[in-house]
Amino acid sequence: xxxxxxxxxxxxxxxxxxxxxxxxxxxxxxxxxxxxxxxxxxxxxxxxxxxxxxxxxxxxxxxxxxxxxxxxxxxxxxxxxxxxxxxxxxxxxxxxxxxxxxxxxxxxxxxxxxxxxxxxxxxxxxxxxxxxxxxxxxxxxxxxxxxxxxxxxxxxxxxxxxxxxxxxxxxxxxxxxxxxxxxxxxxxxxxxxxxxxxxxxxxxxxxxxxxxxxxxxxxxxxxxxxxxxxxxxxxxxxxxxxxxxxxxxxxxxxxxxxxxxxxxxxxxxxxxxxxxxxxxxxxxxxxxxxxxxxxxxxxxxxxxxxxxxxxxxxxxxxxxxxxxxxxxxxxxxxxxxxxxxxxxxxxxxxxxxxxxxxxxxxxxxxxxxxxxxxxxxxxxxxxxxxxxxxxxxxxxxxxxxxxxxxxxxxxxxxxxxxxxxxxxxxxxxxxxxxxxxxxxxxxxxxxxxxxxxxxxxxxxxxxxxxxxxxxxxxxxxxxxxxxxxxxxxxxxxxxxxxxxxxxxxxxxxxxxxxxxxxxxxxxxxxxxxxxxxxxxxxxxxxxxxxxxxxxxxxxxxxxxxxxxxxxxxxx
Amino acid sequence: xxxxxxxxxxxxxxxxxxxxxxxxxxxxxxxxxxxxxxxxxxxxxxxxxxxxxxxxxxxxxxxxxxxxxxxxxxxxxxxxxxxxxxxxxxxxxxxxxxxxxxxxxxxxxxxxxxxxxxxxxxxxxxxxxxxxxxxxxxxxxxxxxxxxxxxxxxxxxxxxxxxxxxxxxxxxxxxxxxxxxxxxxxxxxxxxxxxxxxxxxxxxxxxxxxxxxxxxxxxxxxxxxxxxxxxxxxxxxxxxxxxxxxxxxxxxxxxxxxxxxxxxxxxxx
Numbered sequence: 019x020x021x022x023x024x025x026x027x028x029x030x031x032x033x034x035x036x037x038x039x040x041x042x043x044x045x046x047x048x049x050x051x052x053x054x055x056x057x058x059x060x061x062x063x064x065x066x067x068x069x070x071x072x073x074x075x076x077x078x079x080x081x082x083x084x085x086x087x088x089x090x091x092x093x094x095x096x097x098x099x100x101x102x103x104x105x106x107x108x109x110x111x112x113x114x115x116x117x118x119x120x121x122x123x124x125x126x127x128x129x130x131x132x133x134x135x136x137x138x139x140x141x142x143x144x145x146x147x148x149x150x151x152x153x154x155x156x157x158x159x160x161x162x163x164x165x166x167x168x169x170x171x172x173x174x175x176x177x178x179x180x181x182x183x184x185x186x187x188x189x190x191x192x193x194x195x196x197x198x199x200x201x202x203x204x205x206x207x208x209x210x211x212x213x214x215x216x217x218x219x220x221x222x223x224x225x226x227x228x229x230x231x232x233x234x235x236x237x238x239x240x241x242x243x244x245x246x247x248x249x250x251x252x253x254x255x256x257x258x259x260x261x262x263x264x265x266x267x268x269x270x271x272x273x274x275x276x277x278x279x280x281x282x283x284x285x286x287x288x289x290x291x292x293x294x295x296x297x298x299x300x301x302x303x304x305x306x307x308x309x310x311x312x313x314x315x316x317x318x319x320x321x322x323x324x325x326x327x328x329x330x331x332x333x334x335x336x337x338x339x340x341x342x343x344x345x346x347x348x349x350x351x352x353x354x355x356x357x358x359x360x361x362x363x364x365x366x367x368x369x370x371x372x373x374x375x376x377x378x379x380x381x382x383x384x385x386x387x388x389x390x391x392x393x394x395x396x397x398x399x400x401x402x403x404x405x406x407x408x409x410x411x412x413x414x415x416x417x418x419x420x421x422x423x424x425x426x427x428x429x430x431x432x433x434x435x436x437x438x439x440x441x442x443x444x445x446x447x448x449x450x451x452x453x454x455x456x457x458x459x460x461x462x463x464x465x466x467x468x469x470x471x472x473x474x475x476x477x478x479x480x481x482x483x484x485x486x487x488x489x490x491x492x493x494x495x496x497x498x499x500x501x502x503x504x505x506x507x508x509x510x511x512x513x514x515x516x517x518x519x520x521x522x523x524x525x526x527x528x529x530x531x532x533x534x535x536x537x538x539x540x541x542x543x544x545x546x547x548x549x550x551x552x553x554x555x556x557x558x559x560x561x562x563x564x565x566x567x568x569x570x571x572x573x574x575x576x577x578x579x580x581x582x583x584x585x586x587x588x589x
Numbered sequence: 590x591x592x593x594x595x596x597x598x599x600x601x602x603x604x605x606x607x608x609x610x611x612x613x614x615x616x617x618x619x620x621x622x623x624x625x626x627x628x629x630x631x632x633x634x635x636x637x638x639x640x641x642x643x644x645x646x647x648x649x650x651x652x653x654x655x656x657x658x659x660x661x662x663x664x665x666x667x668x669x670x671x672x673x674x675x676x677x678x679x680x681x682x683x684x685x686x687x688x689x690x691x692x693x694x695x696x697x698x699x700x701x702x703x704x705x706x707x708x709x710x711x712x713x714x715x716x717x718x719x720x721x722x723x724x725x726x727x728x729x730x731x732x733x734x735x736x737x738x739x740x741x742x743x744x745x746x747x748x749x750x751x752x753x754x755x756x757x758x759x760x761x762x763x764x765x766x767x768x769x770x771x772x773x774x775x776x777x778x779x780x781x782x783x784x785x786x787x788x789x790x791x792x793x794x795x796x797x798x799x800x801x802x803x804x805x806x807x808x809x810x811x812x813x814x815x816x817x818x819x820x821x822x823x824x825x826x827x828x829x830x831x832x833x834x835x836x837x838x839x840x841x842x843x844x845x846x847x848x849x850x851x852x853x854x855x856x857x858x
Contacts, residue, residue, distance in 0.1 A: 195820035245593045300618040307612055496600050503604045522622040531622075538620035545612030549605040556601060 035119040036533040044116040045535035046547065051112050053510055053551040054558075055105035059183075060224075060509065061559070062098050063176045064232025065091050066146075068266060070169035077162060087259055088169075090566075091236060092150045097562045099143060117533075120524045126203035127211050128186055135182045142175035177225065184220050185212040190525050191516065192216045192288045199528055215288040219281035220516075226274050231505055233267030236260075238502035239563055241495035244488075254488030260498050261326065267501065268319045268402070272395050272465070276458050285519070292526065296519045304515055304541055306357050311508045313351030316394050318497050318504070320347060320401045325494040331483025333408035346397045353390035356381040380443075388454045389439030392461050396431060399465050403472060410479035420475045424468045431464035506555060510548035518544070623648040626720045628743050634727060634736040641728025644721045649713070651725070661710065662703050665732055675734025687734055688742075691726045699782065712782045712835075719746035772845050774853030781838060789857070797834065798824045802857060809855040816847065 039047040069088040076085030113121045149168040156165040192215040240260035247253040286293035324340045327333035356378050438453040520526050522536040626640055645651045654661040664674040671677035678687035682701050693700050698710035714722055720743055727738040786797035814821050819834035
């Protein structure tokens, strides 16, 4: 054993391995602080992405509404940053006092990256201050571009900070295979530990998820302001803001499952038993709950769009189609929610007549689920397309041909998805896994090419009327609340899945959890913890929004005060 | 405004309550930490069955393959009209009782492989303690059959393998006892069950890399490291099987046995 290992062992032996937290216990304390910290972190990473994109639209599109929207959200970030730091500090204090031996192990490997993390957080905070407080000073010409660059830097620092933190938690999940329980942590090369098997998949997954989350929270904020609005103009402004938030959230959500597949594949490749624990072991029921939540997201997101078509002149042409879209979505959700493999006792197996249900078992396999989710994504995209086209009539000479090509692309993509879905039943698992790539490529290609055609076709399109922003029933705004709550809950659930598949290991097969909380709890307990975390987070976010309202007026400018701002028309 | 606030709070709380309720209504499965199993001489069949069920679903990891019906036969349900494992185990091999057949399946799984399946089952007597092995057998017998495992079976097995660890995993028969202490590489390969997954000199399976020319790909040190720490390197194209190769060979073999095996394989150029 090396000197470093001897020192570490001596330190470990002379200190207690675990502490205890009053009333709720050590694990619950870490769970809550880690989860709420992560939710705020996702908020302060997702919203700047939202802000910098909307600011760019304002700059390059010449629409000041977007610039004001961007500023309004950056203001909220100021307080949210403090909350993120406070919960992060609580987490670190919790880890160092309740799990001191584990914390010593992590710091022995990752100390330099922890220093970099703290330094970057400082840089990120000051970039935010410059970004927000310089908004009105640097609002024209090149100075505005410089200001926008600050926004990009803000995102860059935040993303690096997240990547660093991700390396710690992914190391716990998938430490490099040459690291064993006897490996002296001080001899582990930092980059070797950082670049572990699940690091990059988690990075990509979280970047996309943060965009989804940022958009959903923006949507919820806008919906509240819509419901509280005192005038039609104010209502129109927040209706538009809610639409933008929902649009961004749903657009990013469409891509998220693909990042999830990649992560799942990496987990299987790293350790098949971990993958089986996740999908077919004690966590198998979790995916049924996840499927239910995703179904809620797809259905609610589409429902919001369909209601929104009521305020668009010309949309009545498309309304009869929504029932068919609904049927596809519901059928897709049912298939996706069908369980395949799960732990059952002998009586349950006997009652079912085998490990799989004789009929539903065929729908529970990945071939059916991949097909279902891809068709749900295509359907949601079609909803967006109909919404987008609702108040226009293309006038380009090739409009009819373009629409036929678009329809053919949808049919082709759906055909490819169905073909490989059915073919998947007749091939080996390893071949079947490869089929999901073809299905995904077909759907993504359809989305890209149909969008390009649509944009070209919309040039000079005849308007069928102005969108009546603000003419939305309240139930549409409550749908945005349900989306935000569901996204947040889903984040907590997936966090439990990612962390829980380590089971009784702090670091998978390297450092065992020997505390009294080592057993991984069942989903019922986990759901209570998740709901509690979501409640704490949303309460604090509401407080942040309230503070934001106290500090400054909203960016909404009544028509009498507006200087050259256009009415809310178009998308 | 208060009415709006109340509605918003109601929707948030209602949504949370709905998700929490659904998650609490489904079957609740907690992932337990594997526990040491100690059974006395007067252990009852019921105690054995109860302990065996925990091992089967827990540390044994049996449902991973035996619960899918694709990698291995389902044990808790009927297979092709022969009933669950307790009902069919006595008819699998001529001259072998249910108890004998099940023990053989756990101790020497390649001795009899059910038609239609690959010989991928690891030697469980190297991974589980005698108490765990016999309690699993009792549990499997209880699935449609009669439990005839007794405390004597456990006691005899413990006497035969004095080095066996009662710990939750990695129980090994003790270095020198492995392959009866032989340093003949072929006897070691036979005892370790290498050919259940690897092919060597025309024998064995092709689930894991073919070892016929392993000496051309790896030097002696690399082979030694691979045996002691199977996860240290994964052959290209076999990434999916990472984690399958047992990690306990280093504690099962004596140093002389390990060295004999390493040199034998390194000589396969």
